[in-house]
Amino acid sequence: MTDPEMNVCARKKILRPVSLAALLAAGVCLSGCVGAFDPEVDAASPVAPRVVALVExxxxxPRWEDFPKATPAPEPVQVAARVNTLRATGGALAGEVERLEWTLGDAEAFQRDVAARIAATPVSPDAVQTTEDIEARAAALRARAAAPPSIDRPRP
Structure with a gap:
């Protein structure tokens, strides 16, 4: 037979007194917060009467009367009627969708039409710039931002 005490971890033997001490310490720390829920109003303050009046x-x-009333759940018959209505309208919608013609026609004609519309749209000069133009402009800005050469000063 094995001894049941041998299978118990050493931490478990110590855990109960330590957790009790931690619980008591937390209770003592939190008891200091009780006074924060009933603060005193400085009577010398010019807004003290207004604060007291608002608090009172x-x-x-909030009162329970101020909360909205819960609406009762609908009856199962009402839910079933709504589900059947949704099924009927869903079926009607599916029928309308099936009657739609979903073809674009000739794909090449569509591509030519889109290309013509794009060509007719004016392009911003900024969008016409190539990568080389952009890199050249960036290099010019970096050159402008370079610090001027230092001035040699005579030593005394």
Missing amino acids: ANRTY
């Missing part, structure tokens, strides 16, 4: 006016808010 809204002390009971």
Whole structure:
């Protein structure tokens, strides 16, 4: 037979007193926060009367009466009727879609038409620039941004 104490991890033997101490320490730390829920208003403050009046006016808010009422769930018969309506309208829509003609016609004629519309659209001069033009402009800007040569000053 094996001893049940041998299978228990050493941490488990220590864990209970340590967790109890941690729980007590957390309780002590949180007890200091209790006063934060009932702050005092500085009576010397010029806005103190207004603050107190606002707090007192809204002390009971929110009330259960202010929450919206839950709507009852629809009856199963109503749900079934709505589902059947959706199925019928879905079937009618599927029939309309089947009657549509989904062809573009001659693909080459379509391509020529699109190419003609593109050619008729004016192009911005910025879009006409090639990669070489852009790189040349960037090199010119880098050259302009270079620091001037240092001035030799005589040593005293």
